[in-house]
Amino acid sequence: MIKRLISYPMSMRYRFMFVFFILIVVPFVLVGYIALSNSEKTIYASNLDSVVQSGKNLDQFFYYVMNEQDKIMASDDMQALFNPMLNDPQDEIGYTNKLISFTDTLNYSNRLFKIRLFPLDPSEHPTYMKSTYRSIDMKEVPWFADIATNGRSFWKVFETADHPSLFVQATLGSVKRLHSLSTFEPLGIVIMEIRPSILAEFIDPVKQFDNQRLMLINKNNQIIYSTDNQYGSIDKDLWQVLERPLVSKTMDYEGLKSLVNVSAILRDELRLVSIVPLKDLNNPVAVLNKLTVAFLVFYFLLSLFLAGYITIKYTNPISLLVRQMKILARNNFKEDAITNSKLVERSDEVGWLYRSMSNMIREINKLLKETKESEKRKKQLEFQVLAYQINPHFLYNTLDTIRWKAEAHHIDEISEIVSSLGSLFRLSLNGGKELTTVRRELELLASYIHIEKVRQSSLVRIMYRIEEEIQHLPFMRLVLQPLVENAIRHGIADKGDAGMILVQGSLEKGGICFRITDNGPGIPDDIRLTLLDNARETRIDFEGGLGLINVHERLRHYFGESYGLEIESEKDRGTTIVLLHPVLPLNTTDLDI
Structure with a gap:
């Protein structure tokens, strides 16, 4: 089929349109399609990379908080405050002032997190517990009982509903049990709470689109932080997506087709989740698609315009020139067979072709005349060449005569050089x-x-x-x-x-x-x-x-x-x-x- 199409006779304008379509429009369509496809993949991958990188930054920050918590717990001041041997059990008010003053000093000097201190047995320090945590009976709180008994550290989301007097909004904290560095006896409970504004500094910059939602979710599928300030539990459909530590998946979320990217933090304790509607992601690609269609229409109209322009400006004059050349060939290139045309006056290549054709016809006629005259002189020139031709033997004999004369006059140097020159000439010619x-x-x-x-x-x-x-x-x-x-x-x-x-x-x-x-x-x-x-x-x-x-x-x-x-x-x-x-x-x- 392609071979028949190539061999099919077409005029120059149609050939130009065909070549223009093959060389420009087809590659443009292919490049546009590849660009659109790659753009979508690049945008999706960029969104996932930003979520993963932000998750890594959060992970490093959380471990930094834990290290800082360990340093505070290992400090001499902290060890002394909770050492029963160094504190008077009868001076409850004095001990309460020491704990509150130490806590305020740490929190005042640090903007990243907030420290909360609890005695291992809150009933032994009722004045401190009442002045700091009011009427909450910490022994009845499950998480407190768990850390006090088992001593296993964990990250916890402190809900506002659970402790309305302590937490204005849901707060993430690292819970650890304090031990004596000398006896390793449990002394108290230390909570390092991350301020919500700090989480915002890590998570909010990841937001690339207006309708994008970013959430920090714990392993109980509770929202710890959300860029749209909506908290609670996540949808059931989203639970299944969060089962794996790293996810990039397209799904229906709240009635919109969305891209969900998930990155695990703190060894799967937390998940950073990004949800972006596909219409927002594909908006730049849609603009590119419209531009591609616009360019295709433009190139199609341009090809039509160029075909018409070439037909009027070049194709018709060249076709006329071909017809004139055929007429000249039939008339044996007689000069009177040239048809006068205004195209000769054109300053472009077409005018140059017409002028060159006229000059060529004149030169051909001139050469034909000169050829006839040269034939007449040919015989005369042959006789003249024979008459004045120098025989190489005459040159050899002349050189021998010079050498003989030089020897006769005892000029040996001239004799030798002439002899060498004669040999050189004879050997170089070598009979042709x-x-x-x-x-x-x-x-x-x-x-x-x-x-x-x-x-x-x-x-x-x-x-x-x-x-x-x-x-x-x-x-x-x-x-x-x-x-x-x-x-x-x-x-x-x-x-x-x-x-x-x-x-x-x-x-x-x-x-x-x-x-x-x-x-x-x-x-x-x-x-x-x-x-x-x-x-x-x-x-x-x-x-x-x-x-x-x-x-x-x-x-x-x-x-x-x-x-x-x-x-x-x-x-x-x-x-x-x-x-x-x-x-x-x-x-x-x-x-x-």
Whole structure:
């Protein structure tokens, strides 16, 4: 189906609309869908993370309260107050004043929690109990009897209904029994109550939405703290959700679909519960969804507008240009077949196409005329070329004549350099063939070295270590001379008589291997790494790179990428150019281009 749709002939405007839809609208829809889905997950996860983190903060705070409670209970003042050996049982009023003063001092200096002290046997201190806790008979209170008898510490919610004279609102407290540090005998009861305002400082910042409800619930499913100031027991449906210590679940709560997140505190003694209606959570996503629909409508209208604009501005002029070109082709590109059009005057690409077509037709007509005239002159030029062609043998003979004249006048230096130049010219031409032999290539190199010695009027020290078995093998012409020339000019040019070049040839790696080594300053790494890169920058940065890249590319062109040049160089240690050439059959005389 897709293949048929692609192959179906469509005009440019419909193709543009199709491409626009595929490249922009479809990815936009996919990205929008993924963004919406991920946004919901991110918002839900963010709400759960905030509840979990707040639960951890509360957990740390509760343990901090317990540690502070232990410190107060272990203090010397607390131990002395409840030690019967240090207090006069007859002085009830004095003892009551001491307990009240000690309690007030602790509570006045601390804003996080409130301390309450109870004698282990309240009946022994009726004055203190009546002045502090009024008519409450603590012996009849179940939780007091439990801690006094068993001594097991616990967290308790003190309800207003249970103690209206003590608690204005439900308060969470840590209940512990005080013991003597010396005899470990029970002495009294200490309650560390957390102030409700402190719980609000931990829980209220977690609220992210107006209709979000946050509650602190004990293991009896009673609300200790609530951001909406509604207390009591929680709904039965919510009980089942609170069975696990960490919950993130969607459920119906008070008639609304809501997200419930739960985090356990104090080893499951308490639960921090967050309830958020989904409509509040999804409100940012709903806005994003509306924006996505708006953008889709916008892109659809934009595609229609662009299709119409391209049709009028570009498609129709190009279709007209195609028809004119067909007419020109049928009329053999005659200039009078061009139809005048105002589109030529346009300054955009369409006008440029029309002007280029007109210029192209004129150039074609001009070239046709020139071709006819060139055919007439062709024969004349051939005769002129034959008449003035220089035979290479004439150049050889001329060089021999110069050498003979130099010898006749006893000018040996001119005779030698002319002789070397003639050999160099003859060996480099090689009859127009790309292949020579290793021996003839070395002869060409020797002629070049001799000319360099005469030109520089100085000694060019060069050593040869060539294995005899490769001398007769076929070898590409003009590959050693550029490498030695590069070594002379860029390797030993500044070393004087200390400069030396070593040319080694042998069979290695299944081919003919030549190593041209100089004792020059070496090539910097940044240049060496780019010398064999056939790039314009290399030729500019390093003058000698042109000869090297020429040899390298010729070898790779004819023999493949396994052959060519390698460069080995170290700073102040010289440079070695390694040339790898294949072993060709002995009867090979030339290369196929």
